[in-house]
Amino acid sequence: MNIANSPDLFSNAVSRHLQIPNGLDGERHAEARRMLAPFFHPPALGALEPTLARIAADLVGGLGEDPFDAVEDLGVVFAVRAASAWLGWRDDLEPELIAWVAEHRAAGCSRHPEQIARSAAGFEGLVRMLIDERRGRPSCDLTGLLMTLRWKGRRITDEEVVSILRNWTGGDLSSLALCVGVAVHWVATNPDHFGHLVASDDAALDRAVDEMLRLDDPFVSNRRIAVSDTVVAGCPVGAGEEIVLDWRAANRDGGVFADPGSFDPDGHGPDNLVYGVGPHVCPGRGLATRQLRILLRAVMTAGRPELIAGHPPVREQPPSAGFRSLPVRLAPQPTALRG
Ligand code: HEM
Structure with a gap:
């Protein structure tokens, strides 16, 4: 937490690729976060909920009573449909996006x-196509709105839009x-x-899902670079050395959680680090939380x-976590239990 909360000592410039806002530091990072905050405005995300609920109900309804893979058949398909609905992407891109997630x-x-670069290039090609489509025929979906932003006194560039998306x-x-799998x-x-x-209201179910993710966090780590020579938890770190923020370990830290393996949504909530902490804390938390709650409710x-x-x-x-496949x-x- 000290590292994540000390951006002056630990930089996010860990990649040579343009990463907005992840790879930015200081005022440039704060500017980018301010520019993008309206896309995560809670009332706008609230207005998306009925669409997410319809997507979840259709998907779960199609599963029937047969076994399915909760990651591939449910999680990936829901993630692609929900993100496409949020960003205004065409339904017919679904097979391409699902194949891309697997890659x-x-x-x-x-x-x-090389494999990572190939996968990144595949995604960039897809997003550039969506940008070109909107350039030919301006659109007021979220992707189209992103293309109209002004940043640093000029219109945002295609490269910046690709990086944000x-x-x-x-x-x-x-x-x-x-x-979803976890x-x-x-x-x-x-x-x-x-x-x-099943009987929990939305806020209680959100806290319960956060706690399930804390117990078995599938979002493993992020990196920082030490700006100057320093000491981390008694360990000397030289300027330019890379540090890994291990969210899984932090979320099971016995010095913070008296009984890290117990399920206690209310007691553990304030120390939960699934969505990070500090200036780079996840801006997508409200969206991800809604998506997970709505899908889990449809499943239950x-x-x-x-x-x-x-x-x-x-x-x-490793380096990934969670489940590769989860047959369920x-x-x-009984109707009474389904609420
Ligand atoms: C699915 C569950 C998700 C988890 C567990 C998660 C977790 C995290 C964590 C731990 C960070 C902190 C990174 C750091 O400190 O370096 C982060 C940052 C970020 N997340 Fe998420 N995230 C999730 C979903 C999303 C979604 C849905 C979006 C956007 C639609 C999103 C966009 C971002 C961005 C842009 C950052 C970088 C923020 C910055 O550097 O200022 N995340 N996320």
């Missing part, structure tokens, strides 16, 4: 710079899919909590998730 996840796991969707489609797994393996989760309305005998969950391998089915519940 992006594989590239992240491989750590091969990459940070809004690039990693976060797979993050959201992994978060939440569905928790509900499936803690059936005693099903009744009270359809039935109680249960694991499939003989088809155990498969874990992602929805066991129908």
Whole structure:
């Protein structure tokens, strides 16, 4: 937390690629956050909720009582449809985006710079096509509005729009899919909590999902660079050395959480670091929280998730976390339990 809260000592300029706002420091970073804040304005996200609920109900309704993979069949598809609805992207891009998420996840796991560069280039090509379409026929969807922003006294450039959209969707489609896997797994393996989760109001369900993600955080880490020679937790760090903020470890820190493995949404909420802390804290938290709550509610309305005998969950391998695949089915519940 000290590192994340000390941007003067630990810089975010960890990549040679343009990353808005992630890779910026100081006033340039603050300016970018101010410019982009209206896109995450709570009333605007609230207005998106009925659309998200329709997407979730359609998707879950189509799953029936057969086994499905809560990451691939549910998380990835929902993440792509929800982000497309938010950004105003065409429905027919869905297969391409789903294929891209798979490529992006594989590239992240491989750590091969060439594979990562190929996946980034694939995404850039797609976004440039969407920009060109809107240039020919201006559109008032979120992507079109982003293209009209003014920054540093001039119109935002295509390269900047691509960078912003990459940070809004690039990693976060797979993050959201992994978060869905973690939440569905928790509900499936803690059936005693099903009744009270179903009966929870939105705020309580949001806190419960945050706690499920704290227990098994699929968003692993971010990096910083030391600006000058310093000491971190007693360890000398030289100027220019890279530091990894390990969100998984921070979220299970025994010095902060008396019993890190227990489920205590209200007690642990204030120290939860799933969405980070400090000036780079996740601006997409309100959106991700709504998406996860709405999807989980749709799932629990359809039935109680249960694991499939003989088809155990498969874990992602470091540097990723969460589940690679999570075979489950929805066991129908008495109407009274579905709320
Ligand atoms: C799906 C669950 C998500 C998790 C667990 C998550 C987690 C995080 C974390 C831990 C950070 C802090 C990074 C740091 O300190 O270096 C962060 C930053 C960020 N997140 Fe998220 N995020 C999620 C969803 C989203 C969504 C849906 C969006 C946008 C639509 C988004 C956009 C961003 C951006 C742009 C930053 C960088 C902010 C900055 O550097 O100022 N995230 N996220």
